Amino acid sequence: MLSLIVFLPIIAGLVILAVPSSQKQIIRIVSLLAALAQGVLAVLIWRGYDPSLPGITAGPGGSPLGSFQFVEKIPWISLQLGGFGSLNIEYFLGVDGISVTMVILTALVSAIGVLSSWTIQKQVKGYFILYNLLATAMMGCFVALDFFLFYVFWELMLLPMYFLIGIWGGPNREYAAIKFFLYTLFGSVFMLLVMIGLYFSVIDPVTGNHTFSLVAMANQANYIKGAILGPDNVMWRYVAFSVLFVGFAIKVPMFPFHTWLPDAHVEAPTPISVILAGVLLKLGTYGMMRINFPLFPEVFHASLYVIGIFGAINIIYGAFCALAQQDLKKMVAYSSISHMGYVLLGLAAGNSEGMVGALYQMFNHGTITAMLFLLVGVIYDRAHTRQIDKFGGLASYMPVYAAFVTVAWFASLGLPGLSGFISEALVFVGAFSSVTTRYIAMVSVLGIVFGAAYLLWSLQRMFLGQRKPDAAYDLVVGDDGHEHIHFHDWKGKIDLDGRELVMLVPLVVITIFLGIYPMPVLGMLTTSINKLVQVLSPLAMR
């Protein structure tokens, strides 16, 4: 099941390889079918998922089966290394509450990304092959339970992303692509070192061999005393935690490692922005929850304050930077930084409310930000500019578009009744309940006000009032005597067309539904989060 959902896109990519590049429509449809099949599988996984199993660590008897679900575990690489013993790498997939949430999100956002890619005209074949490769890598990251396998998928993501930004991006695309690539690579180099260190410090209790299994690594009893990252080697454990954290924090992105994000977003084509903000950023915080924290719980506990402060900086700093932006897409990019700060804050709370909020925020930010970038793409397609001041009064002429923007913007500013509110609220509840992060939470609530400020301000400047004199569109009086909007060289429908509605409506429905009744998602993840909190709590440590 999991192998299928991971490798479906790459199969589609292979099929596309055989299709002549002139058959653009076939290429698109093959990709769409793969994405839809992935969606169906995600629904099956969701339906088949048993929320009572905790995940995080191994179940009874050290086997992952009683704890993880849809497990696939076969030996992959086995090498005898003489004096070092043997190198055992497993093809080990499985989901628990944390990853199943992200699997569903990934399937959803990938499918919407394919629809959004319909307008790509340049080298369609190459684009979709890379896109499918990316989809496989992302999905693989979320279901891999072997650190080595995770690392393979993690690195595999970089290649298609680099080309998707570097070839199909905006004017400054090469700079943005290289920046993204190098930044992420910088983080993963350290991850590789820590991974090797962990391998030699952990013993699989069942086989007695060294292992890359994250499930085994999450249990502190499996660490060898005296090993490089063994329980008594405090300094190296701190170092390992820190470099791993930086590696993941770059992906989040956390201040001060965030500057690749606005550049990447501004240059990336709309579907890639959607993927980037919708899924890729979550890999950072997912990595923290899956790897960084449970492997080094005592260091995590000592760093709560620091993580919380970085979360608060992300929230407030991101919001202020968003307030100053003139480019709508850049504003949304900074809003992502701000909203990912809530995830960090929730994680720093270290309690169930905060962690549930953080994971739920990851899901909701995925859907809401996907919506935001799609909406930015809509106006950019038509007007070829994203300058906020080049519009004004759009609500009168594009009412449907304005309605969607209003819903998305309000979802982003955390309006109750929409999903983002619940996750933000839980994050604050958790952060405030924890004595460590209480004062950080008190400062972070400012993000609620400034979040509303930049969103409402941009909404007003673009949609309300009257057309600005230097606007990027003209008004013409139509046959019916009413004024109509006219974009230069835009032949399509002025207001949202069918394809755009197909992309946006599901996201809006999900946002509203999960804002009113969050249990379909929360029900899946609470058991795992409670288990994670237990694993991380100081009481559980030796």
Added chain:
Amino acid sequence: MHSLIQLSIVVLLLPLLSFVILIFFNRRLPRRGDFIGVGILGTAFAISAYIFWSVIVQTYDPAFRIAWDFTWIDLGNVPGVGPLKIKMGVVIDNLTAIMLAMVTLISLLVHLYSTGYMAGDKNYGRYFAFLGIFTFSMLGIVLSDNLFSIYIFWELVGLSSYLLIGFFFEKQSAADAQKKAFLANRVGDIGMWLGILILYSQFHTFSFEQIYANLAAGKFTLSNAWLTAAGILLFMGCVGKSAQFPLHIWLPDAMEGPTPVSALIHAATMVAAGVYFVARIFVVLTPDALHVIAFIGAFTAFMAATIAITQNDIKRVLAYSTVSQLGYMVLGLGVGAYSAALFHLVTHAFFKACLFLGSGAIIHAMHHEQDMRWMGGLRKHMPWTFATFTLATLALAGLPLTSGFMSKDAILAGAIGFAQVEGGGVYYLIPVLGFFSAMLTAFYMGRQIWLVFFGESRTHLKPVDNHHSDHHAHGAADEQHGVHEVHEVSWNMRAPLVILAVLSVFIVYSPNPLDGAEGWFMKMIKTPATVVGPANHNSSGALIQASSAPLMAEAQPAAGAHSATDSPAESAGEHASVKGGEHTFADPRQAEIAHASHGAHFTAIYISSIMVVLGISMAFVVYVFKIIDPEKTAQAIRPLYLFSLNKWYWDEIYQATFIKGSIVISKILSWFDTNVVDGIVNGVALVVKKFAFANNSFDKYVVDGLVNFTAFSVNTTGAVLRKLQTGKVQTYVVMLLLAVFGYFVFYFTRLIY
């Protein structure tokens, strides 16, 4: 589930249904679906009226309370806490029943009125949809049984307010006003949210009942200062929503919305939600928190009244009057006059809605003229509006026989009692500000009535091309009227005025026009006992009786009121006539204030009547008899006049500090981000690049140079040596001899040294 709970949920969901139907289908429905909005609200009101009837009339029990909840979020078995669930629920008590009926009634009347007022607007259907979602959110606040759901509906009310203020969004001023309203409310909301978090972090529950039970049991582990902070922070929500100082600035601007919306949201219901919320959390407020609340309320009441006297826009006068009256309610809660404050909430809702709808009728009839300076003489043209407007004005000014008189007097009596108990001094500022504001209220309302309805029409005095472009969204409606013909509005706009005016008469609330305490309202809404004060549950009763006996002795014959303690001996003997109204306070402070307030009842009536008469006579002196010329007076006290006209310059102050400040900070941080943070990144990249180039040079010139040099030297040596490989035996012999000779030289040199 109790049947009343079921009905209340139906009432809650009906307006949401109206919203959903109208937002999606209004263009496909005849009349844009306005009849659906009105019909649904009519149903909701009918059900609410039934609930009101069952609870207030049939049950008639001050302690009536039913509740129901369900699990909304189940967080599972949380480590360190145990099973944790976040619940949502509905509570019905007397206050809820009254508020339900009030909100649905005013909403229904506003729906009806809007069918006339908004006729012809291009977004007519959407307008009713927005009214629906507003009513839904407001009812949600009223019915909530926990802090979390009240916060949710609180923000949703903010959203509906945002949508309705900006209904004419093509107007820049409307778009500004809606943003300002939402942001000012959000500032209040974050305070409220922090207050909620303080309480949650202690008890892991949002439910009012559980929080109160835990507090009463003394389970609050943080210091008392945190509890006071929680109270003040929760109150910040009220400061935002009920437009109290310092967040009052959004409400006057909110008048950019359609006038019926101003009546519903920005006068009667939403802004009262803040007061309602403080009443809900009243029992957790510590005396310190209550003092803050009382002073903020008093200051707001006074400040807004001083602004109202110089405004020229008919709606702005009413807006500042609303702020001022909300200040009264907040003041009332702060001083502990709980039932009086809520009484004023209800009476104010009706007469202020009447005033706003009346002003809407005037504006409608005057073709969207809002400036009172160009009105006048409307009494003859609009008799219905005139009559209802005047009645509501009397209630607002607080003249006897009106509802406003009873409620305002009860608050002021509470303020006097509070000042006495707290030991006088600075606390007397609160009643003094209250009475002074009463005078100002009478003055500015007298001024308004005179300017609008009496004298001759001054339409022709208006300077040409002033701000005629306002409300251009009503273009179609404008054309239907003549050019200068003012006439009475149609029945669907008149009926709400009449109903609301009738509800401003004393008899609706109390048989005794001088004492609201004898009415059903104040008997059904009793001050709840605090759960945080210096409670001394066992001995306090006797203590209070001893200390307050003299006060009571004075109060009883004069006021004929009931005692606030239920000492069996006293109640049975002297207050046998008072039924069901007896009330116990475990907290000595509360009990003492209640006693003192009863004692102050007539004092308050005397002083406030004098103040009102003073205010009205002043209005007469200035505007009717024209003994004092307002223009000249304004010139004489120009700084004061400008101070009032410019609303104490709060907007300018906020603009210069918070708004400018935020934008400057955002610019600085954005600069920092592109130049410093990203600069470092690019700098590192540059350094790496430079290093790479240097490395390249090293590679090229040193490493590769060495390689090449080796090759070169081998090459050169080879070339030199090649010269030796001549192939001639003689040369080799010479070289051999030279070598042998050299060896001998070397050998002998070694020997010598």
